Amino acid sequence: MVGLKLDPFVHRNSWLHQWDPRYKFIGLMFLIFAFTLVQEVHLIPAMALVTALLFLQSSLPWRVWLSRLLVPAFFLLALAIVLPFFAGETVLWQLGPLALRLEGLLAFLLVAGKVLSIITIVFILFATTPMLLVIKAMRSLGLPELMADMLLFTYRYLFQLQDDYEGQSTAARLRGYQNSTSSLQTTSFLLGTLLVRSYEQSERIYKAMRLRGYGQHAFYAYPFSAESKDRWIFLLVTLVALVFALLG
Amino acid sequence: MHIPDGILPLSVGLAGYGLAALGTGYALHKIRQKEDPRSDVPKAALFTAAFFVASLIHIPIPPTSVHLILGGLMGVVLGFYAMPAIVIGLFFQAAMFQHGGLTTLGINACLVGIPALLSHFLFNLRHQRDWSNKPVVVTTLSFLGGSLGVLLTTIMATFLLLSMLPAHLDHDVARTGIYVMAFSHLPLALIEGIITAMVVTFLLRVKPELLKSETNHVKSDSHIDM
Numbered sequence: 001m002v003g004l005k006l007d008p009f010v011h012r013n014s015w016l017h018q019w020d021p022r023y024k025f026i027g028l029m030f031l032i033f034a035f036t037l038v039q040e041v042h043l044i045p046a047m048a049l050v051t052a053l054l055f056l057q058s059s060l061p062w063r064v065w066l067s068r069l070l071v072p073a074f075f076l077l078a079l080a081i082v083l084p085f086f087a088g089e090t091v092l093w094q095l096g097p098l099a100l101r102l103e104g105l106l107a108f109l110l111v112a113g114k115v116l117s118i119i120t121i122v123f124i125l126f127a128t129t130p131m132l133l134v135i136k137a138m139r140s141l142g143l144p145e146l147m148a149d150m151l152l153f154t155y156r157y158l159f160q161l162q163d164d165y166e167g168q169s170t171a172a173r174l175r176g177y178q179n180s181t182s183s184l185q186t187t188s189f190l191l192g193t194l195l196v197r198s199y200e201q202s203e204r205i206y207k208a209m210r211l212r213g214y215g216q217h218a219f220y221a222y223p224f225s226a227e228s229k230d231r232w233i234f235l236l237v238t239l240v241a242l243v244f245a246l247l248g
Numbered sequence: 249m250h251i252p253d254g255i256l257p258l259s260v261g262l263a264g265y266g267l268a269a270l271g272t273g274y275a276l277h278k279i280r281q282k283e284d285p286r287s288d289v290p291k292a293a294l295f296t297a298a299f300f301v302a303s304l305i306h307i308p309i310p311p312t313s314v315h316l317i318l319g320g321l322m323g324v325v326l327g328f329y330a331m332p333a334i335v336i337g338l339f340f341q342a343a344m345f346q347h348g349g350l351t352t353l354g355i356n357a358c359l360v361g362i363p364a365l366l367s368h369f370l371f372n373l374r375h376q377r378d379w380s381n382k383p384v385v386v387t388t389l390s391f392l393g394g395s396l397g398v399l400l401t402t403i404m405a406t407f408l409l410l411s412m413l414p415a416h417l418d419h420d421v422a423r424t425g426i427y428v429m430a431f432s433h434l435p436l437a438l439i440e441g442i443i444t445a446m447v448v449t450f451l452l453r454v455k456p457e458l459l460k461s462e463t464n465h466v467k468s469d470s471h472i473d474m
Contacts (some may be wrong), residue, residue: 029402033319034259036351051308068346072252078425086421114254119346122253126343134343146276146289147332154300154336168366180308188446191302195325195447196455200293206290215286 009060010130016058017128020136020230027237028125035243038248041106044113050240051117058124068123069116076112083108123193124126131155133223140222165194250356251405253349264355268335269454271361292329295322300337307439314436319360320397321444323367323461324390325451329338330364331357336448355408363400367393386452387445394444398437406430 010017016024035047055065088103126134135155139148168190169177177186206214256264279285299318306315322330335357341347348356366433379385409426451458 017276030350032253035257036254046372066313067343071347075252079332082421111254113294113392115252118253118349118351122342122346122350129327131343144276146279146285147272147336149286149289150293150332151336151339152397153290154296154333155340157294157297158300158340162416163296165301171264179305181439184307184442185446187305187307187369191443191448192303192447192454194298196449196458198298199291199455199458202291202294206287215284216423 007062007130009127010157012059012128014057014059014128015233016054019233020224020226021133022140023126023223023226023230023234024129025134025137026141027234027241028121030241031239031244032121032186034244034248035114035118035121037245038114039110040248041110041113043244044109047113047117047244054159055120056125058128060124060127063118069119072115072119076115077147079111083115108245137224140224157201161194161198164197165190168193168246197200207224239241250338250348251359251408256352256355256408258351259393260355260412261351261407264353266354268354268357268361271330271358271365272335273297275328275365277397278328278470279320279332288329292326293301295326295329296333296336297387299333300340301372303341304338307436310452314433314439315438316443317398317401317436318440318443319364319401320367320440321447323397324362324371324393324444325366325447327359328365330368334361335363342393359401359404359408360397366400367397370396378421384463387449390448391445392442394405395437395441398445400432402433402437442454 019027031050038044055062082105084100085098086101086104087107088101088105090102091099092102092105093100129137132152135143135148135151139145140153143151169179172186172190177183179187190210203231263347264428279288282288299322302314303318319330321409324332334352338348338353338356338360342350342353343403374386374389379389406426406429410423413422448459
């Protein structure tokens with residue numbers, strides 16, 4: 001089970017942390033979408049450079065960044081085995097039946113460069129902005145109210161439900177439960193209990209909220225005040241994204 | 249079954265967003281037709297959080313372990329809320345664990361959300377001819393809903409990945425890899441079917457009103473129409 005942590009690095013002091021969340025969200029989204037357009041291998045160093053610069057500026061710990069690569073690393077490992085050794089015509093180097101092929105190697109470098117750059121930028125976006133502000137930024141950019149409400153509530157209760165579930169499964173483990181295919185019934189009951197508890201809690205929350213006036217249109221207080229600096233950074237990032245989109 | 253960033257071309261990513269927006273828009277439209285659409289928001293949000301936590305459960309299937317997708321169960325329990333719930337769950341997974349991705353959020357939401365909505369329709373068949381009183385029918389429908397969720401997701405992802413293979417490369421190995429990935433999800437379809445059926449049976453025994461909300465809404469809707 002992966003431990004959930006609540007915005008651990010958002011209170012640092014780089015310009016990326018200070019950047020208006022609305023501009024940051026759109027600017028960095030432009031950048032990652034532009035990166036997906038890149039099809040030329042010789043753009044990979046430039047892409048890596050832009051990403052590395054942003055990461056260095058964000059003053060985020062590289063160990064945490066490394067730990068975030070764990071999930072995509074499996075995927076990249078599979079590609080690293082498949083593409084360079086099996087795809088393509090031009091053989092670069094051969095050892096017995098094993099042949100390193102140029103086209104496969106290039107295709108792998110392209111995918112790996114894109115995946116790593118995009119993941120790093122997504123990491124920067126969410127590690128430098130409190131989730132609450134990201135959601136408010138999305139709401140002010142036109143996300144439907146119902147979705148914004150659901151996002152906020154979900155985020156509010158994620159951590160508590162994670163604790164609930166850990167407590168339940170610890171209690172179950174103490175009684176000999178092991179998470180395996182032969183104990184699906186227990187797993188299902190654990191899941192069912194989690195749902196019942198969530199349901200009962202949501203009933204209480206809803207009643208408490210009704211008493212406080214919920215049901216009218218939500219009042220979202222937007223703490224955003226963009227200065228010209230925010231817009232200039234946005235313009236710069238958008239220009240970089242445009243260059244990649246056009247050259248890619 | 250989360251397609252990461254950087255694999256699919258931009259056009260597919262954007263098409264995914266368009267399709268997911270349509271699906272979510274349709275679901276939100278259906279939700280807004282209810283008498284008080286906001287009354288279910290806390291419930292749907294808490295369930296979304298619960299499903300998010302549950303999708304972190306790994307079930308060991310030697311030699312590897314799979315994590316639950318639970319799209320089918322979400323469709324069965326949440327009804328139309330399943331679509332926004334899935335978009336939100338995938339968003340948090342991409343933001344907090346780099347699982348899936350932001351450029352592929354739309355396409356992943358379609359891959360899990362469309363089968364979830366179909367599972368919801370399938371499970372609602374129980375209202376036909378008073379089947380909801382027959383435990384065998386309800387269990388069978390929830391099993392089918394749960395397995396169908398995984399199966400459809402896998403089939404759609406397989407077709408998508410096969411059609412996205414770069415044209416200039418030799419495809420045999422990649423194709424084999426995709427087929428292996430697809431077949432390794434078959435046991436998961438069975439497991440999720442069983443889990444869905446068991447959770448539904450459990451809920452019917454412990455907290456039946458949790459699954460009844462859809463019926464009540466359907467009834468009150470038709471009442472207003474008259």
